Amino acid sequence: MQDKKLVSLWAVFVFAAAFIVYSGALSNDFLSVWDDPNYITENPDVTGLSLRNIKAAFTNTYVGNYAPFHIISYALDYTLFGLNPTAFHAVNNILHGINAVMVMLLILRISGNLRLSVLSALVFALHPLQVESVAWVTERKNILSTTFALGSFLTYIHFLMKKGWVPYAGSLLLFAAALLTKSSVVVIPVLLCLYIFLYESRSLSRFAPTIPFFILSAAASVAAVITQEAADISYIGGSPYATALTMVTVVVKYLRLFFFPVHLSPNYNPAVYQHLTIPVVLSMIILTALIAVLWVKRDNREVLFWAGWAVIPLLPVLQIIPMVTIMNDRYLYLPIIGLAPLTVKIIGRVARNKIWLVIVLLLLMSYQTYTRTKLWTAGPDLWLDAISHYPDNGNLYSSLGSLYQKLGQLDDSERAYQKALDLLPDDLEIHQQYGVLLLQMGKHREALIELQRVYDAGVRYELLISNLGYAYMDVGDTLTGMKYHKEVLSSNPRHANSIYGMAMGFEKLGDMNRAAVYWQRFLDVTPLNNPWRDEAKKRLEMATIKRR
Structure with a gap:
């Protein structure tokens, strides 16, 4: 004992x-x-x-x-x-x-x-x-x-x-x-x-x-x-x-x-x-x-x-x-x-x-x-360290591209995604992430091509469909964009990204009553630290005033 x-x-x-x-x-x-x-x-x-x-x-x-x-x-x-x-x-x-x-x-x-x-x-x-x-x-x-x-x-x-x-x-x-x-x-x-x-x-x-x-x-x-x-x-x-x-x-x-x-x-x-x-x-x-x-x-x-x-x-x-x-x-x-x-x-x-x-x-x-x-933090060190050991791993470049995108370093992000696609040209997930980056960079038609390619291949991730909706709205096809947002919300009514998209769509269509409803829904489902809450509050106030 x-x-x-x-x-x-x-x-x-x-x-x-x-x-x-x-x-x-x-x-x-x-x-x-x-x-x-x-x-x-x-x-x-x-x-x-x-x-x-x-x-x-x-x-x-x-x-x-x-x-x-x-x-x-x-x-x-x-x-x-x-x-x-x-x-x-x-x-x-x-x-x-x-x-x-x-x-x-x-x-x-x-x-x-x-x-x-x-x-x-x-x-x-x-x-x-x-x-x-x-x-x-x-x-x-x-x-x-x-x-x-x-x-x-x-x-x-x-x-x-x-x-x-x-x-x-x-x-x-x-x-x-x-x-x-x-x-x-x-x-x-x-x-x-x-x-x-x-x-x-x-x-x-x-x-x-x-x-x-x-x-x-x-x-x-x-x-x-x-x-x-x-x-x-x-x-x-x-x-x-x-x-x-x-x-x-x-x-x-x-x-x-x-x-x-x-x-x-x-x-x-x-x-x-x-x-x-x-x-x-x-x-x-x-x-x-x-x-x-x-x-x-x-x-x-x-x-x-x-x-x-x-x-x-x-x-x-x-x-x-x-x-x-x-x-x-x-x-x-x-x-x-x-x-x-x-x-x-x-x-x-x-x-x-x-x-x-x-x-x-x-x-x-x-x-x-x-x-x-100390590598497991918000910066790029974790991914750069891994890439130094495995330079042919396209998934590492994809993660690095995603990180640079979050940090607002869009050019670095684009280079990382392009390297990832050079190594993994048929990876639909990377095409999706690259399409989102192109949206963020204002390259709307290129983004639409990337995202539509993934959707047409049968992928049905909520975030993909939501971003595809934004791509259509960005090229001026609001109704088609809202159709994709509705598809997301039919399976997940709390999907903040598509709730925001529906609010934007109704604003573009001039329907402030419905826009206000969706702005309020966005505020209801998002945590207080969500970076888009302040914008949603402003738009809700504007929609409320205009519908009076």
Whole structure:
């Protein structure tokens, strides 16, 4: 039995180390591009913890995800601190520190080794691959779902030890909360069964209490599949076979990034393989060798458990169900919980328990992580850093173009988008973004061509249709433009961009009564920090005066 005071002291140390190393993010703003605007800065449903916003969180999807607790956590932040990025980052840091402590306690429960537990928790907390999950406020869903999931797992172990139904109910509720934060935690019941199989009696009665967990996982999986199908995402390379070949190489790339975390990027563009090639075969050989090692170590319960924890949480992001992105640092947040103790054990054996070597590696990781957190801010540094490592990645240039556009550096934005289209000429998303930029630059007919091309290809994103409406209105075809805005509002009556467009359209048609109605609707659905609210207020006053 470990000394509780000593365990508590080390837990405080692990939490403090995690918070301090990520403290560089506290001075960061929200990201100007990617999902921060959709989830937070331009999302009216997070402007306070009201009944309306809670209902909206449970009845809407955001950026193609159903994650109400994720959205409610932002609403709680907003209620307490306003739209203060430092506070939002601090909450992420705190949650990550709590996760690190729970990882320490989990490893201590499995191994009984305090040194292994502390060092492994520090690897989990301080690894540079975790920066994306912690320093990017949008990825609150990743760390908060893990907080709930780890809490559920530890509480379930307590249930197995004490056989009380209060911890069982607590574990089930925490797991439900985890699923309502991010669906990728559907694997937790499998990990529970792995724990029971390795450390408890293997009678069926020991597995029976996990059935409700699997039912919740099944429901969350169905919801995720429906959401992904709604986004019309296809398999990589056009087939499950090509997807499987590609993801074999991606898994090996993940291992490389874990052991040698250099050239990290917010966006990777791994090669897609449709046939057996040398990279695919070499990746298969590496993975087969690792499986062979596990077979040799099959009598070591601890090795099998942590290997399972490294592999099983990776399954939901291996494109079994097609996803938008192939590879991301954030996909390793849960798997690192398993990789960390395995790595510390390997280093301990190779270095003959020379703890100083692990400490040196932790210090190096801490420096890299602290430095990297400062890249995740509103400026171009994150994208320029990534482009320096991956100059042929068109998606990075697209994100850079979007950022320059937000910053008002339109010429720089145009050059970045053109470079992106040189690399990815058939990418409809980039054509859409480029079309919006051309609108902003006053190149209305060129913008109309770009946006219409995307629409004619069958893309039906709300923002695309709304911007297409603006393009028609800008070239003088007000009625056609309003038709597209109506199309958006028929599916999403709260879409601020198209509400604004309808107000503008009715103004142009001279119908001030209807214009006033839409200006008021715009004010009703937008947060107070929306930059167009002042203009909308002025136009509402003008429309009200004119209709008298």
